[in-house]
Structure formats: structure tokens, C-alpha cells
Amino acid sequence: MNNLFVDATSITPRVEFNKHENIFRIEGKSLPEDVKNFYSPLIQWLDQYKLDPNPTTNLYIDLEYFNTSSSKMLLIILNKIRDIQKNGNQVLVTWSYPPHDIEIEESGEEFAELLNIPFQFVSKG
Numbered sequence: 166m167n168n169l170f171v172d173a174t175s176i177t178p179r180v181e182f183n184k185h186e187n188i189f190r191i192e193g194k195s196l197p198e199d200v201k202n203f204y205s206p207l208i209q210w211l212d213q214y215k216l217d218p219n220p221t222t223n224l225y226i227d228l229e230y231f232n233t234s235s236s237k238m239l240l241i242i243l244n245k246i247r248d249i250q251k252n253g254n255q256v257l258v259t260w261s262y263p264p265h266d267i268e269i270e271e272s273g274e275e276f277a278e279l280l281n282i283p284f285q286f287v288s289k290g
Contacts, residue, residue, distance in 0.1 A: 166217075169210045177203055178228060182210050187219050191242075192227040192261075195235035204238035211245040218249045227261035227289070228269065236272065240279075247280050257283045264290035 166184050173179035178193035197203040224246055231239065243258065250256040260273035270286065277284035 166213060169206060171206075180207060182207070182214070184214060184219060187221070187223070189222060189224045190227070191239075192225070193229065195228055195231040195239075197235070200232075200234040200238055204235075204241070208238075208241055208245065211242060215245055215249050215252070218252075218254050221255040221257070222246065222249055223257045223259060225259045225261070226273075229263055229266075230269075231272075240276065243276055243280050243282070247282050250282055257285060259285045259287060261287045261289050264288050 168184070169180060169182040171177070171180040173193040176194060176196045176198070178191050178195045181188050181190045183189075191207075195203075224242075226239070228235075246256050246258060258273075258277070260270075260276075262269040262273065270288070273284060273286060
């Protein structure tokens with residue numbers, strides 16, 4: 166399985182999905198003009214990955230800002246992670262947020278409650 170790496174821009178996050186190194190990261194800002202075009206490769210990659218996932222998958226999300234459209238795509242990605250857990254594998258989402266940014270922290274808490282998968286919350290600062 167090929168790795169997926171996307172460099173960050175001023176409006177899109179850096180992405181690194183590397184099965185062999187067990188690295189799954191999304192970090193930066195997410196407000197792409199065409200959110201489906203940006204996130205489709207990530208979703209397709211996860212669809213392939215969940216067919217033969219690592220025993221443990223830790224997704225690290227560190228977004229300093231994301232818009233509503235990106236939030237919908239994050240929900241799809243997190244649903245893929247939940248699918249991996251439903252198939253008997255261990256998963257953990259580490260949700261990192263800027264200190265004192267209640268909105269991003271609460272967004273992570275809402276995802277955790279909605280999906281019922283393990284989240285770890287980290288205030289970076």
C-alpha cells in the first residue's frame with residue numbers, strides 16, 4: 166500500500182498516512198475551496214487501509230482552524246476509523262487543539278461522543 170503525503174498550504178492541512186510507519190496525521194488549517202477534491206484521496210486511502218489495517222491505528226489531528234465543510238469531511242474520516250475499530254482493531258484519535266480554543270476542543274468532544282471511539286485531548290501550548 167502506498168503512503169499518502171500532502172504538503173500543507175495556507176488553506177489546506179498537511180497530511181501523512183503511512184501504514185508501514187504507523188503514522189496517520191492531519192495538521193494545519195483546513196478551509197479548501199473544493200473540500201471534496203481535497204479530502205477524496207484521504208477517504209479513498211482509508212477505504213483501502215481498513216481492508217488490512219495495522220493492529221493499532223492512532224490518528225493524530227492537530228487543526229488550528231477548520232470550516233464547516235471540512236468538519237463534514239473529518240466526520241467521514243473518523244467514521245472510517247470507527248469502522249476499523251468495529252472490525253476488532255484498536256484505534257485512538259489524538260485531538261490536539263490550541264490552548265484556550267474552546268471551539269476546536271468542543272468540536273473534538275462532539276466527534277468523540279457521536280462516534281463513540283477513544284479520543285485523547287491534548288492542549289498544545
